Amino acid sequence: MTLRSRFTLFTVFWFIFILILYNIFVYFFVIRVTTRGELQLLANKADLVVESLRKHSMRGMEDAKLLSDMYNYSEMMRVVAVGGKVVNAVGIDKELLSIPPSVNPILTSETRHINGQRVIYLSVPLFDQGQLIGVVESARRLTVLDSYLQILVGALSVTSIGAIVFAIFGTYWFTSRLTGPIGQMVQTMREIDRSGKLHRVRLNGREESVELQQLVRAFNQMIERLDRTFERQKQFVADASHELKTPLTVISSYADMLKRWGRDNSEVRDEAIDAIAKETERLQRLTRSMLALAEAEQDDWMNAVRFDVSSVVKELSAVLGKTFGREIRVHSSNNSVQMVGDKEKIRQMLLILIDNAIKYSKEPIDVRIRHDKAGVKLEVTDYGIGIPESEIPYLFERFYRVDEARHRSTGGSGLGLSIAKRIVDLHEGHVEVFSKPGSGTTVAIQFPRHLQAHS
Template structure:
């Protein structure tokens, strides 16, 4: 169902329900007030009759004449004794005979239906001529009131249908006005889709706040998709280039071995060694790309825990110093520093920076742990050739290498720091880089404290 149809349908139904409820309320309230008013007026008349009868009780005035004088234009008056017999009956219509209610020793008023007519009725206790307590009962025909109620009912029904039609038409017009800019926005989006380009849509200053936010969100999405697509294309091109080199070398040496391997032992050894090295490099590059894909795929599945950073780094550096056959100095004044990290990805992150320091310098590696107010600072410093200032912003780009020849000699793939950036982002760790050519590079990691 279209949004416009939903708005029109829901709004119309809700308003009609409200109108029907209001009409029912008006009808029944008016009916009750009208009937109560008639009964109250009748009660006042009965009280006046009762007073008149009391005033004439000591005279010879005919009580029936008094009752006759108070008879309504269309009604019935009777006096009912305790034996439920009508002592006196006065009516304007013979069919009103025997309307009397049973004797009750109390005053009350109500609306009754008798013989197909509607009556307002009041009953008052009085002392009759013989000294017996009886009921003075007065009935007034109020059929005209019910005719008014019927007219009111039809007026409300007709008005409800008229309101329904008016509301439906107004809803249609209002819905079209509201949805017009949305439809225009959809049309612009469709045009953007048909062009197969990541084009932004124009934002109309006259649009509502919601539409402007929707347009801005769409434009941001287009920019993100464009950036993601460009990165994917660049990744494919760079990966193809990186994979092409070892494959080309392996192919060339395998062809050479096919020709001269049997007659040239020196070429045989050289070819086998080269193919073996390139195969290892190809394996390493593939593993790096798989790691990068795995990190991106499991970005939302990471679980954090409280870890002693001092102990974790000490264990890791002790293990890596034996692997590298090089000393890694750990400097800290704290015995315990608790951070909130993902232990596995944190180890991988520190390993990348230590491995980077190992590859690009021949000196010892310094690692410092510093307790700051809001975070734990980890500084990893090497004393290698350093990085040019203009290259610092690019070192986290995939496959970017400052010196390709030196990187190839060290076995670098250009993916290590890119993976490190993803791992740091997963652990909500900020990275800063300080470097100067000829003096070395320092990576500063800011870990969240608990």
Template sequence: MTLRRRFTFFTIFWLIFILILFNIFVYLFVINITLRSEDQLMTNKVNILLEDKRIDKPAGLSDPDLLTDYYNASELMRIVSPEGRVLNTSGSDPQLLALKPVFSVQHDTGMIYIDNRRVLYMKVPLYNGTQVIGTLELYRMLTLLDSYLRVLVIALTVTSVGAIMFAILGTYWFTSRLTSPIQHMVQTMREIDRSGKLRKIELGGKDQSAELLSLARAFNQMIDRLDRTFERQKQFVADASHELKTPLTVISSYAGLLNRWGRDDENVRDEAIEAISKESARLQNLTKSMLMLAEAEQEDWLKLETFDLVHLADETADMLHMTFHRLIRVQAPKTDVRLTADKEKIRQLLVILLDNAIKYSKETIDVTLSVNKGLVRMAVADKGIGIPPEEMPHLFERFFRVDGARRRSTGGVGLGLSIAKRIVDLHDGKIDVFSKPDEGTTITVTLPQKK
């Protein structure tokens, strides 16, 4: 079932339910008010009649003018003796006259039905001193009131049906305008699925609801993000193809050379084996970095824990010192800097930054750790070749390498800083680079102490 039909059925159902409750309330309220009014009229008439002096004497009960003076149409008034005889009567309705007279010493009021017509009655004992000398019976047919109630029922029915019809048309019109942008979104999605080309939704005018505008903007933002992702994927594939092409070409060329002349020429064989080994290692390193970067794109990449950053930095510095025989100094204002993050990814971040510093410098490398207002600051400084200003904007792009003329000598593939930035972004941190050519480079990472 479509959203339009669901909304229409839901609205009509609740409207009908509310109208039924309202009509029942109005009908019962009118009946209650009118019955109380009619009962009050009968009570007033009886009270006036009881003030007549003739009704206090047994002889006056038979006076024909006693009841005639108070009689109204659609009524029956009569006085019943203790023996059950009718002493006096006033009325013309045959159905009321056919009612059996009953002597009663108790005051009684109520309502009876005669041929589906309502009749109010009141029975009042008549006293002469302390002795009951008769019973005054008063019956009043509610014919006029019932006709008014039938008119009320018809009016309520007509207005309810009209309200329901108006609600159906109004709801259908409103839901058409409400779901039109959604249908436009669905059509855009189907067009994207059919053509494979990303398209944005055109935002409506001022008459469109804020929620739908927000939905359209969110959809367009998603399209922008997908577009950027696809572009990055295309660029990544293009760059990867370019980077993989060189080592594969070298390996293929030397393999052919080895196949043709390497069996007889020892120099050619040694050169080919060395080149193939070197390019295979490069290819292995490139593939490992690409897989690591693809893994870093996952949102659930992090495994958070609380650890001592100073201890981790010391371990990493000692490991790289043993590997490259380079002095790395770790400086911190205190011996314990607690950080809640993914420990292994922070270790990987340090390795990437220190590895770059080792490749592009010859002197001592300094790692400085500090904490300020809940932020952990980590700076890796070297005194190497530096970075030219025109290359700074491209520093974190994939496969981008500084010092392009000597990039083969460094052994890098240009993915380290891209991975480092992804690690920092996933930790809601910030990475900055300060560098001057021939003076050195300082890379500063700022991370929230508690993520």
């Protein structure tokens, strides 16, 4: 069963249930109010009879004028003495007059049924000096009231049926509008599955509810994110193919040259072996970088723990400074700067940034660590050749190179900064680059104070 059918049936069922309860309440409420009104009318007449008898010291109960003024064709009134003898009566309805007389010392009112018709009955006791001397009995048919009730039942039935029909069509129309965007998303998914191309669901503006608009927007955002991911994957494959093509071509060319002339020419053989070794090493570095970047794309890549980032920076700077024979100065606001993150990945990020600074500068390198209210801030500054301002927005793209010749000389693959940026993103951080050609470059990274650990 579709969501539209379920929602329609559920809504109509509860509407009918509530409508039935409402009709029952209205029916019995009208009966109660109107019956009470009819009974009050009989009570008023009986009080007039009792009041008239009291004025005459309870004499004249047999007087025909006592009840003649109270006569109504649908009523019966009579005075019954103690012992059950009817001493005075008015009325032409034989069925009402045939009601057995009863002398009761308390006021009695009730609704009876005579031949399937409702009749209200009232008995008012008569006392003379504290002694019960009789009762005034009244009875009235509710024929007119019952006819009105039949009209009320008919009106309620017609309006209820109309309301149910309206509710069915209205609910079906509403659910059609409600589930329309969902149907569009299902159709879009099927079209994506059929064609292999991503499509977005179009919004109808103010015609849709806020929740549905949010649902459609979330779906479109997901599609856009998938689209960007696919495009990045295509670009990554294209760039990787391009990067792998060059060293493979060099290796293939030198291998072919070895086959032709290298066996007898030592110079050609040595040149080919050296070139093949260099390109093989470059391929290995490129493969390692690609594997690291692929690992960085995994959502569960980070294992967050609390550690001293200052000690990591100092240890790494000492190792790299000794390895490359360069001066790397560490400036820390405190001896110990604690942060929450993946220690090994932060170390990998710092290695990439410091390694880039070493490659593109000959001056000492400054690494600054600060801890403030916003969190932990790391800065790596070199005083080398710098980067043109127009190139800064593209630094963290995969395989991007500011200067192709420069990267060839340094052996860069164009993936290091992409990996570093991914590490920063996983730590919910923010990275900025400040550079000026000929004056050096500063990479500033801000990590938040409270990091949400990834499981």
